[in-house]
Amino acid sequence: MEQQLSSKMEELLRALDQVKKYREIAASMIDIAIILSATTVAVLVLVISGNLWTIFNGVTTIPENHLPLSALVGNGSILVIIAGITGAILRVTLRVNAVKVGQWKSILNEGAPGAIKLLAELKWETIFKDIRSAKLGLSLYGFLKTFLIWVFGNVILFLYWDALVKGNIIHLSVNPIAIMIASLLLALALSNRDLRKRYEQVGHLDSLLWELRWFDSEFRRADFKT
Amino acid sequence: MNSEEPISKPDLYVIARVIKILKERKKLNRTTLATSTGLSYDRLVKYLAWMSEKRLVQFDSDDNVFLTELGADTYDELVKWILQYVGKVRFPKLT
Numbered sequence: 001m002e003q004q005l006s007s008k009m010e011e012l013l014r015a016l017d018q019v020k021k022y023r024e025i026a027a028s029m030i031d032i033a034i035i036l037s038a039t040t041v042a043v044l045v046l047v048i049s050g051n052l053w054t055i056f057n058g059v060t061t062i063p064e065n066h067l068p069l070s071a072l073v074g075n076g077s078i079l080v081i082i083a084g085i086t087g088a089i090l091r092v093t094l095r096v097n098a099v100k101v102g103q104w105k106s107i108l109n110e111g112a113p114g115a116i117k118l119l120a121e122l123k124w125e126t127i128f129k130d131i132r133s134a135k136l137g138l139s140l141y142g143f144l145k146t147f148l149i150w151v152f153g154n155v156i157l158f159l160y161w162d163a164l165v166k167g168n169i170i171h172l173s174v175n176p177i178a179i180m181i182a183s184l185l186l187a188l189a190l191s192n193r194d195l196r197k198r199y200e201q202v203g204h205l206d207s208l209l210w211e212l213r214w215f216d217s218e219f220r221r222a223d224f225k226t
Numbered sequence: 227m228n229s230e231e232p233i234s235k236p237d238l239y240v241i242a243r244v245i246k247i248l249k250e251r252k253k254l255n256r257t258t259l260a261t262s263t264g265l266s267y268d269r270l271v272k273y274l275a276w277m278s279e280k281r282l283v284q285f286d287s288d289d290n291v292f293l294t295e296l297g298a299d300t301y302d303e304l305v306k307w308i309l310q311y312v313g314k315v316r317f318p319k320l321t
Binding site: 110120208 | 237304305308311314317
């Protein structure tokens, strides 16, 4: 019976550890916003610098190697965007991996007394708040990832369509609406699995919230008589 | 906590620890029990007084502490009582 209690407690504490990790995703949103803002600024600086070069020098190629300036700015922007998106995802991953989990293991090894101590130390209101934050963080992160793929797809498709038109390979002028729709479809196709996973995780968090609310109210009302 | 004050609201964790150790080791003197449970001697004495009053533990002629049948049953009941609640919770797979 004691073993049963320990393993049930382990299940509970593992679920709460996972909630802590998910909550960290929500907390990383500020970092992501900063990284993406910096990326946007860097791309704008690159594009404006390219335009200023053209205005002041009156040429659209770099003199030394005759590279088209638009290609340089375009490829540079793509690299900056890739770096920004990679940096944002890496930042979230690092923060989530840095969350300390399993600190309860040594206490739970004590058996039933450890389980009692851990249960007594649980701060239910904080746990419920964390679950709500985790739900929000997971949803936002899922949508943000799709949105970033969309933006990235937009930029790439636009630049390459433009290059193909300028190189006289195709004779259709760039159609921004077609690009937006194509990149949106691409983004949805690429993040379909991820979005579905997030949806399921949010559903699981919801059911965990209800289960724990029930447990908290029942356990609080109950009284053990010696 | 004043050292003269009796325990009014005992900590279930401490009681469970004392009982578990007594279950495993059968009979112990207070100093060894204090060391095993990680409690200060004074605090342990207060807990033992409370537990003795509730007939969970008893003392032999050498002043060693041992667990009563009621003490062992209470521990099992406590585990069963918690399991009754925790056991009903279904944890979704969060990965």
